[in-house]
Amino acid sequence: MNWTRRDFLATGLASTASPSLVFEIEAAPAKRGPSVGTLTENETRTLKAAIDEIIPTSDRMPSASDAGGVAYISKLVEHEPTVSGDLRRSLVALDNSASEKFKKPFDQIDRESRIELLGNLEKSSPHVFAMLRDSTYESYYTQPRIWKLIGYEFYSTDHAGPHMKPFDEAVLTEMRKRPKYYREA
Amino acid sequence: MQQETADVLVIGAGAGGAALTKRLTDLGAKVVCLEQGGWVKPSDYPSTRPDWEIQIRRGAFNFSPNVRKRWEDYPVVETGTHPPDVLMFNAVGGSTHHWTGHFPRFHPSDFRVRTLDGVAEDWPISYQELEPYYEMNDCEMGVAGITGDPANPPRTKRPTPPLPLGTLGETIGRGFDKLGWYWWPSDNAIISQAYDNRPACELHGKCMFGCAIGSKASTDVTYWRKAVRKGAIVKPWSRVREITVDKQGKALGAIYYDRQGQLHEQLGRIVVVCGNGIGTPRLLLNSKSQVFPNGLANSSGLVGKNFMLHPFRFIEGVFEAPMNAYDGPFGIPAFSQQFYETDSKRNFLRGYSFLLERSFGPLHHAWGGFVNKPVPWGASHHEVMRRRFPHIIRISVLGEDLPEENNRVELDPEVKDSSGIPAPRVVYGYSENSLNMLEHGGAMARQALEAAGALEILDSGVIQPAFHLLGTARMGTDPKKSVVNGWHQTHDVKNLYLVDGSSFATSAAVNPTSTIGALALRAADGIWKNRRG
Numbered sequence: 001m002n003w004t005r006r007d008f009l010a011t012g013l014a015s016t017a018s019p020s021l022v023f024e025i026e027a028a029p030a031k032r033g034p035s036v037g038t039l040t041e042n043e044t045r046t047l048k049a050a051i052d053e054i055i056p057t058s059d060r061m062p063s064a065s066d067a068g069g070v071a072y073i074s075k076l077v078e079h080e081p082t083v084s085g086d087l088r089r090s091l092v093a094l095d096n097s098a099s100e101k102f103k104k105p106f107d108q109i110d111r112e113s114r115i116e117l118l119g120n121l122e123k124s125s126p127h128v129f130a131m132l133r134d135s136t137y138e139s140y141y142t143q144p145r146i147w148k149l150i151g152y153e154f155y156s157t158d159h160a161g162p163h164m165k166p167f168d169e170a171v172l173t174e175m176r177k178r179p180k181y182y183r184e185a
Numbered sequence: 186m187q188q189e190t191a192d193v194l195v196i197g198a199g200a201g202g203a204a205l206t207k208r209l210t211d212l213g214a215k216v217v218c219l220e221q222g223g224w225v226k227p228s229d230y231p232s233t234r235p236d237w238e239i240q241i242r243r244g245a246f247n248f249s250p251n252v253r254k255r256w257e258d259y260p261v262v263e264t265g266t267h268p269p270d271v272l273m274f275n276a277v278g279g280s281t282h283h284w285t286g287h288f289p290r291f292h293p294s295d296f297r298v299r300t301l302d303g304v305a306e307d308w309p310i311s312y313q314e315l316e317p318y319y320e321m322n323d324c325e326m327g328v329a330g331i332t333g334d335p336a337n338p339p340r341t342k343r344p345t346p347p348l349p350l351g352t353l354g355e356t357i358g359r360g361f362d363k364l365g366w367y368w369w370p371s372d373n374a375i376i377s378q379a380y381d382n383r384p385a386c387e388l389h390g391k392c393m394f395g396c397a398i399g400s401k402a403s404t405d406v407t408y409w410r411k412a413v414r415k416g417a418i419v420k421p422w423s424r425v426r427e428i429t430v431d432k433q434g435k436a437l438g439a440i441y442y443d444r445q446g447q448l449h450e451q452l453g454r455i456v457v458v459c460g461n462g463i464g465t466p467r468l469l470l471n472s473k474s475q476v477f478p479n480g481l482a483n484s485s486g487l488v489g490k491n492f493m494l495h496p497f498r499f500i501e502g503v504f505e506a507p508m509n510a511y512d513g514p515f516g517i518p519a520f521s522q523q524f525y526e527t528d529s530k531r532n533f534l535r536g537y538s539f540l541l542e543r544s545f546g547p548l549h550h551a552w553g554g555f556v557n558k559p560v561p562w563g564a565s566h567h568e569v570m571r572r573r574f575p576h577i578i579r580i581s582v583l584g585e586d587l588p589e590e591n592n593r594v595e596l597d598p599e600v601k602d603s604s605g606i607p608a609p610r611v612v613y614g615y616s617e618n619s620l621n622m623l624e625h626g627g628a629m630a631r632q633a634l635e636a637a638g639a640l641e642i643l644d645s646g647v648i649q650p651a652f653h654l655l656g657t658a659r660m661g662t663d664p665k666k667s668v669v670n671g672w673h674q675t676h677d678v679k680n681l682y683l684v685d686g687s688s689f690a691t692s693a694a695v696n697p698t699s700t701i702g703a704l705a706l707r708a709a710d711g712i713w714k715n716r717r718g
Contacts, residue, residue: 053562053563054562054563054566055562055566055567056563056564056566058567058568061567080243082243083243115563118562118563130559133559133562134242134552134559136562137548137551137552137559137560138236138239138548140551141238141546141547141548141551142235142236142238142239142548143235144235146547147547150547150570150571150574151507151575152511152546152547152574152575153512154235154546155388155389155390155391155512156232156233156389157230157232157233157387157389157391157396157397157398158228158233158397160387161386161387161388161389161390162388162389162512162513164349164351164388164512164513165349165351166349167331167346167347167348167349167350167370167377168350168355169331171350171355171358172331172333172369172370174362175333175334175335175362175367175368175369176333178335178367179335180335181335181336181367181522182292182293182294182336182337182338182522182525182526183292183293183294183301183526184293184294185292185293185294185296185297185300185301185311185312
């Protein structure tokens with residue numbers, strides 16, 4: 001018999017094996033690490049203000065926080081030690097520079113000043129800034145409702161894939177006329 | 186605990202170990218394979234999850250063992266003038282869980298580089314000798330493609346018809362035609378029709394992190410399924426510490442750890458190492474003994490030397506029309522070998538392939554795509570994102586790397602894996618030849634994209650080397666200049682064979698998996714024929 005996608009997903013590989021074998025089917029999915037600390041209220045306010053400058057609202061697109069960015073990134077900080085350090089450093093740096101230059105927390109300065117401070121952080125600490133920017137992008141472009149707005153179809157592998165035009169041999173008309181093009185040895 | 190002696194003990198269940206075991210089992214051998222990883226359940230691939238793209242940066246299916254840090258992974262120390270970002274996957278099926286499925290063959294000239302171009306070393310075998318095994322491997326893995334490519338020797342009708350080219354394939358094809366350059370729909374080890382009890386590709390994409398429906402050929406669903414039915418024994422979660430030898434220098438078997446940290450010994454009349462171009466030299470260098478104080482099979486001093494990676498450069502063209510590069514299998518719909526063979530008018534020897542590759546989804550594009558040019562933040566973000574996604578066609582320039590002794594794999598004096606086994610340290614730098622080749626390839630790729638109608642070009646420049654682990658126990662006729670002979674038998678230990686990318690004498694300018702499989706099938710025939718010798 002020919003296997004269908006459904007058969008394959010339903011059985012994994014176990015049914016193809018000799019019953020005498022022990023198949024240790026173990027995919028070791030990504031493990032969530034223990035909490036490495038939650039954002040403070042101040043940090044959360046700074047985060048919201050910062051990510052809404054990184055991905056602002058446009059005529060038809062929501063801002064990063066409107067798309068759930070604050071909750072998403074807060075979870076990253078809590079559970080992903082590889083990103084949490086730089087993320088927190090970015091928030092602290094933004095808040096400190098706002099206090100220093102404008103005597104106010106980052107979320108209370110005007111938009112122009114926020115953009116200026118984000119730009120300064122990008123220049124002075126590119127790696128730290130990149131973590132904030134890329135985490136914002138991650139929070140945004142992993143959301144199915146954003147996919148709808150940008151026309152991206154996900155095609156999960158437990159559902160049917162896209163329709164694509166079948167291969168058309170006519171595209172090779174020119175190439176079929178060409179002489180051999182490799183060296184004999 | 187010592188276990189029953191196998192006819193052939195295979196270490197490593199990836200592309201080479203799988204093909205070799207299946208063929209040997211068909212011939213009647215009793216094969217036991219030790220694999221440090223486990224079986225991967227297809228439904229655990231990240232392709233059903235909305236955050237599937239984060240695996241590019243982190244997670245259990247990330248391409249780098251240094252990022253994944255699963256139990257079965259070992260750390261790889263990366264150094265040199267161009268420190269590589271080593272990619273591999275440890276599981277039954279090995280790195281075939283994590284590959285495009287692109288299935289090109291070497292050219293005949295790739296086996297005669299010294300004779301034709303005066304560089305590196307000739308292989309002790311020819312394309313003609315390997316050709317029947319390429320055919321056999323194509324049938325076992327399941328290939329989609331079409332015959333007639335004028336830039337390659339003829340081959341038999343492909344097991345399944347070509348996959349869809351997609352808008353991007355047809356667009357770039359027109360660009361190549363306009364320039365008069367050769368191109369062809371690539372062979373892919375991804376079946377376009379049901380084949381060999383596997384379902385046809387449903388064009389979901391995302392299969393760089395594993396194909397959840399078994400249409401892309403990872404060797405756990407191709408060779409291993411059949412080999413196990415025929416009696417081959419795979420022992421997953423078995424991390425080999427060393428190969429043991431007797432006083433005469435004959436290989437006895439392997440000592441390995443299980444996941445509980447218990448030591449076992451598996452004996453084999455013949456031992457075959459299939460651990461990839463880093464894992465294999467690491468194991469040989471870790472198998473020191475009184476008979477072999479410099480590491481096993483290392484009388485030439487070449488174990489770990491001549492490490493080759495394919496030099497890469499990515500060029501992306503931004504088009505007005507949507508290209509939907511995320512639709513269809515990640516495997517390469519088309520390729521061009523216009524600049525494959527040596528041309529004395531250029532400032533480099535040998536050549537390169539253009540791979541027209543599909544891509545990931547919106548997150549990857551926002552992060553910067555393959556060219557590492559992130560979509561800007563702030564007021565212009567949405568506009569630039571709309572312009573780029575999904576409007577990009579990528580051409581990858583894959584160049585031939587030439588062997589150099591200074592590029593090498595050795596043991597790190599300090600870093601160890603979680604079982605306490607010394608980790609490999611990789612030292613690598615691009616040669617001037619490679620850099621000149623990538624410069625030329627970048628300019629030509631730009632030309633092709635512009636001919637196809639690209640409005641804007643994004644260029645990665647020379648990227649951190651990463652792909653394909655080759656050459657560290659190379660094949661040759663002279664025991665002073667090579668580690669194994671033309672049948673993958675080590676010059677020093679007659680019942681020890683090395684069958685994976687490590688035995689490549691040169692790298693060619695194509696992805697190596699098809700050649701690793703063909704070589705493994707041929708090696709199996711040689712091993713079985715000569716077993717009494």
